[in-house]
Amino acid sequence: MAQKRIIAGLDVGTTKICATIAELSRDGILEVIGIGTSPSLGLRKGVVVDIDQTVRTILEAASKAERMAGVQIDTAFVGIAGSHINSVNSRGVVAVTGSEKEIKGSDIIRVVEAAQFINIPQDRHVIHVLPREFIVDGCRGIKDPLGMSGTRLEVETHIVTGLITSVQNLVKSVQKSGIHITEDNVVLEPLAASEAVLSDDERELGVVLIDIGGGTTDVAIFQNGNIAYTAVLPVGGDHVTNDIAVGLRCPVLKAEELKIKKGCALAELVDESEMVEVVNASGKNSYEISRNYLCEIIEPRMHEIFSLVKKEISKSGFDGLLPAGVVLTGGASLMEGNLDLASEVLNTPTRLGTPEGIHGLMDFMGENMYRFQNDSNNLSTAAFATAAGLLRYGANHLYLPEGVDNEENLIYNFFGRLRGWFKEFF
Ligand SMILES: Nc1ncnc2c1ncn2[C@@H]1O[C@H](COP(=O)(O)OP(=O)(O)OP(=O)(O)O)[C@@H](O)[C@H]1O
Ligand SMILES: [Mg+2]
Numbered sequence: 001m002a003q004k005r006i007i008a009g010l011d012v013g014t015t016k017i018c019a020t021i022a023e024l025s026r027d028g029i030l031e032v033i034g035i036g037t038s039p040s041l042g043l044r045k046g047v048v049v050d051i052d053q054t055v056r057t058i059l060e061a062a063s064k065a066e067r068m069a070g071v072q073i074d075t076a077f078v079g080i081a082g083s084h085i086n087s088v089n090s091r092g093v094v095a096v097t098g099s100e101k102e103i104k105g106s107d108i109i110r111v112v113e114a115a116q117f118i119n120i121p122q123d124r125h126v127i128h129v130l131p132r133e134f135i136v137d138g139c140r141g142i143k144d145p146l147g148m149s150g151t152r153l154e155v156e157t158h159i160v161t162g163l164i165t166s167v168q169n170l171v172k173s174v175q176k177s178g179i180h181i182t183e184d185n186v187v188l189e190p191l192a193a194s195e196a197v198l199s200d201d202e203r204e205l206g207v208v209l210i211d212i213g214g215g216t217t218d219v220a221i222f223q224n225g226n227i228a229y230t231a232v233l234p235v236g237g238d239h240v241t242n243d244i245a246v247g248l249r250c251p252v253l254k255a256e257e258l259k260i261k262k263g264c265a266l267a268e269l270v271d272e273s274e275m276v277e278v279v280n281a282s283g284k285n286s287y288e289i290s291r292n293y294l295c296e297i298i299e300p301r302m303h304e305i306f307s308l309v310k311k312e313i314s315k316s317g318f319d320g321l322l323p324a325g326v327v328l329t330g331g332a333s334l335m336e337g338n339l340d341l342a343s344e345v346l347n348t349p350t351r352l353g354t355p356e357g358i359h360g361l362m363d364f365m366g367e368n369m370y371r372f373q374n375d376s377n378n379l380s381t382a383a384f385a386t387a388a389g390l391l392r393y394g395a396n397h398l399y400l401p402e403g404v405d406n407e408e409n410l411i412y413n414f415f416g417r418l419r420g421w422f423k424e425f426f
Helices: 051-069 105-115 164-176 189-197 200-205 237-248 252-262 291-316 338-346 366-372 377-398 407-425
Strands: 004-012 016-025 030-039 077-080 086-095 124-136 139-142 152-163 186-188 207-212 217-223 226-233 275-279 286-290 326-329 350-352
Touching (some): 004 051, 004 164, 004 377, 016 051, 016 377, 030 377, 051 164, 077 189, 077 377, 086 226, 105 124, 105 152, 124 164, 124 186, 124 226, 152 164, 152 226, 164 186, 189 207, 189 217, 189 326, 189 377, 200 207, 207 291, 207 338, 217 291, 237 291, 252 275, 252 291, 275 291, 286 291, 291 338, 326 377, 338 350
Parallel strands (some): 004 077, 207 326, 326 350
Antiparallel strands (some): 016 030, 086 152, 124 139, 207 217, 217 226, 275 286
16 A cells, blocks of 8 residues: 555635545544635536536636646545435434344444434435434433444434435536546535534534634534534525625625725724725726724624524524534624624524644645735634545545454444445445
């Protein structure tokens, strides 16, 4: 086996497409060796609506990353989001087979399969089946039941589905760019992001991950170490830009610039006397407004986004059960005042989620950072949480510890390898 493996991630977002390439060493260390971004043109609200445009921008991002890394992307882990994503929790139950009543790999496969015997509409594709906990003879909270004794095995799973057509259009766009993938390489974006930014303690205690992108806001709730609820809201940072363009009657590009340079999600935080320059719709003349006025346009939209998240948390049934609070990622999370506003609306501590444990991420950002300049480049990496998370997710799914050569050992990495393992097993 080679000393290092190449892993690639492709975050196909509404505003940017980001390709990342990393080397994974045998001891599990991920080292980024190339990043390429390009402005996304073929997506609306997280969904591919123009395959040719999407292919062009994937090619641009991928070839930038490839040039930087000096390697070709053969296959990649690809993020998916969009309001077509649905998720349900489902339980599976089986009797443990074998005379010794010891739980084997085949029992685990059967019980996870049993959890999938629910009514999934024909136009939907199952993206993930994520075990949340196993229950052996009524004893709950078991993470890995392999080798335990018992007669009745149950599993609680979180099943994520997407519209077949949306999944296929994404897969098709990537394939047409010369990157070999199947539906199995598609990863729910907040699940990927969570792998890069959440600590084990946060996942265990209960935490909400909110990724505010350009066209969508992804919400994922984690508890007892596993994902328990997901939702994708069709609103993001681009709506803020639009509000500014309409409110100040200025070109969208200027509104975007104004938002990034001078925006604040909580108007009361800005100095009333500070003035900012606005270019009018013709793009020729300019005039001055108070920064406070600009922020009064931004605040209601950001407030709306966090209120919608609050509704999702109530809907999930986890209200009051998330002591680790909120972690924000995505480009639109970088705006000043967001942490305060989120804490206020959601009534819980909030922090920015910057990718951890991935070496060299900052070294390769370079020109890719241009749109996300913040006080600290390090914080700006929150905009790349999904891209970085896809690498971590890929590593967890590809990397097998030494000596893994049989079915029982494969269970070692059961949670990560679930889908791939099914394929190998049957
Ligand atoms: N410093 C900043 N302050 C405020 N907003 C910012 C900043 N930098 C980027 N944004 C906004 O972030 C959004 C893009 O975020 P991101 O790159 O995470 O989106 P995406 O992944 O392409 O989209 P999606 O996840 O919705 O498909 C844009 O609306 C952009 O204006
Ligand atoms: Mg995104």
